[in-house]
Amino acid sequence: MKRILAAALAALATTTLVGTDDADKELGRWQDEIGRARAEYQSEVVKANDKAIRTLTRIAQREAKAGDLSAATDAWRAVLTIDHDVDEARDFFTAIGQLDQVLAEVAASDDPLAGLGGGAKPALVFSPGALLAPSGNVLETAFDQRTIEVVVGKAVGDGVLYEEGSEKVGLAIALVGDHVRFVIAANKDKAELSGAFDRSVPWTHLAVQFDKGEVSLWIDGKLAQKARSALATFPKHDGDGGLGSERKGSVADMKDNALSFRCAMFRMSKVARFTTNFQPATDALTDKTTLLAIGAENLRNLLAAHLAQPAPASPDETVAKDETKEKDAKDAKSAKSGKAPAGPTGVRIKAFANVPDDNISWQVQGDVFVAVK
Numbered sequence: 001m002k003r004i005l006a007a008a009l010a011a012l013a014t015t016t017l018v019g020t021d022d023a024d025k026e027l028g029r030w031q032d033e034i035g036r037a038r039a040e041y042q043s044e045v046v047k048a049n050d051k052a053i054r055t056l057t058r059i060a061q062r063e064a065k066a067g068d069l070s071a072a073t074d075a076w077r078a079v080l081t082i083d084h085d086v087d088e089a090r091d092f093f094t095a096i097g098q099l100d101q102v103l104a105e106v107a108a109s110d111d112p113l114a115g116l117g118g119g120a121k122p123a124l125v126f127s128p129g130a131l132l133a134p135s136g137n138v139l140e141t142a143f144d145q146r147t148i149e150v151v152v153g154k155a156v157g158d159g160v161l162y163e164e165g166s167e168k169v170g171l172a173i174a175l176v177g178d179h180v181r182f183v184i185a186a187n188k189d190k191a192e193l194s195g196a197f198d199r200s201v202p203w204t205h206l207a208v209q210f211d212k213g214e215v216s217l218w219i220d221g222k223l224a225q226k227a228r229s230a231l232a233t234f235p236k237h238d239g240d241g242g243l244g245s246e247r248k249g250s251v252a253d254m255k256d257n258a259l260s261f262r263c264a265m266f267r268m269s270k271v272a273r274f275t276t277n278f279q280p281a282t283d284a285l286t287d288k289t290t291l292l293a294i295g296a297e298n299l300r301n302l303l304a305a306h307l308a309q310p311a312p313a314s315p316d317e318t319v320a321k322d323e324t325k326e327k328d329a330k331d332a333k334s335a336k337s338g339k340a341p342a343g344p345t346g347v348r349i350k351a352f353a354n355v356p357d358d359n360i361s362w363q364v365q366g367d368v369f370v371a372v373k
Contacts, residue, residue, distance in 0.1 A: 041177070045158065049082050049258065057088065064092075077102055083258065085129060103127060103348075103367050122299040123371050124263040124349075126244050128157060130366035133242035134354060138268070138291050139164040140239035144232060146210045147273040148173070149281065150243070151265040153203040159259025160245040160252055161206075165237035172241075172252035173208055175259055180224075182208045182217045185251045186235055193217040195224030203264060205280030210234055211272035221280045243294070244368070262371065268292040292354055294362070302349055302370050 060075035072092070079089040080102060093099040124132070133139075150162060155175050163172040171184040180197040183190070195217050197204065207218040212233075216226035241250070243266055245257040267284040268291045284295030347370045354360040 041158075045258065053079055053082055053086060056082075057086075060089075060092070083128065103369070122296070122303055123153065124294065124299070125369040125371050126259075126261050126263065127367035127369075128159065128258045128260050129245060130364075130368045131242050131244035132294070132362045132364060132368060134292055135361050135363060136359070137239060138360070139241055140237055142236045143210070143234050143270065144212050145270060145272045146234070147207060147267075147269040147271065148209075149205065149207045149265070149267045149269075149273075149284075150263060151203050151205050151280075151282070153201075153262040153264065155197075155199055155259065155261040157258035157260060158254070159257030160250055160254055161259065161261065162241070162243050163245065163250040163252065164239070164241035165251065166240065167251055167253070169235060169237040170241070170251045171208070171210075171234075172250040173206065174250075174252040174254055175261075176254075180206060180217070180219065181252060182215070183251045183253075184210065184215055184229065184234070186231055186237075189230045190251070191215050191227045191229050193225040193227060195219045207274060207280075209272050209274060216274070218274055218278075221278045223277060242362075244366070263294070265296075266292070266294040292360070294354075298352060299370055302352055303347065 056075050056079045060072045060079065063069075063071035063075060076089040076092045079086050080093075090099060093102045148162060150173070152161065152175075155161075158176045159174065161173045161175055161180075164170055169186050171182070174181045174183070175197060178197055178199065179194050182193045185191070193208075193215060197219070205218075205220050209216045209218070210229075213229045213231055214226060215229055217224045243263065245259060265281065265284045267281070267286075269289045270291050271289045273289075284290075284293035286293050349364055349368055349370055351361050351363050354362060
């Protein structure tokens, strides 16, 4: 009887090991397949972008040569819609004194910004490759607990939304298609979580968390996925990164970032805030656990500072007479209808102070605006 029982237990152990091996192999196969699919997708996006930009550039050059400034303007604007860093398009709008206005219009739609729960609110508008980086060393210190929240809307394209550290030791939040990815790695120890991201809704609250080795991703207050890391403390790492993307690559392994998005709120806390589903915050309310925050107070101050400045100078005289006449006609039509002429949809920003600790400032790289509509 004992021999029969021992044989049965041995068979069960063998079956369990085989089953575990099969599961590990299947998980590895799935990860490899997903990696190849992501690489192929990103490659096809780059090809499509390059093809469209080449075609639009030819159209813009042809129309400019023919003297049709309006058509050339439309074509160059379309180029910047795809890639904000095309030098020839930027040079064109710089020459006619409209680069900031066009970049703001491309990045921010004319629709009012609907906040979570309704109501208009100002928001940061990030162009592809734009970055807000905090001063100081908050992005390089070791931690055993950390929560990062961001309210995102109007996301277009794929890329890194937030990152800190390097490709080997760091963390990143990225948007790819209809999913959000949270990747955190310290050399060989790496965890990746993902969840569905609906780009059609006005705003989405994202939260990622590290809690003494447990990593989690929350979408609109609901747990999307969690995993266990071998690290109880996330180690010291380099201070590169911030809100937005540097196009430098990260642990998210996205070399070509083409993500533009709006941000209505950002908050980093030195604790693990969430253990169960929660009501998402609509503003960056601060407390003693807050390390970094961008919220309504920052944005109102930025807009107030802009409105306090002298009115901008009239358009550069290099603007063609036909375009000036067309603008005057539109303004006259608006005045007759009782509507104010349309203005720029965003204000370009520079450095500004962090809310909980004004010894820290946010430094702007690339094209970041505050939407004013």
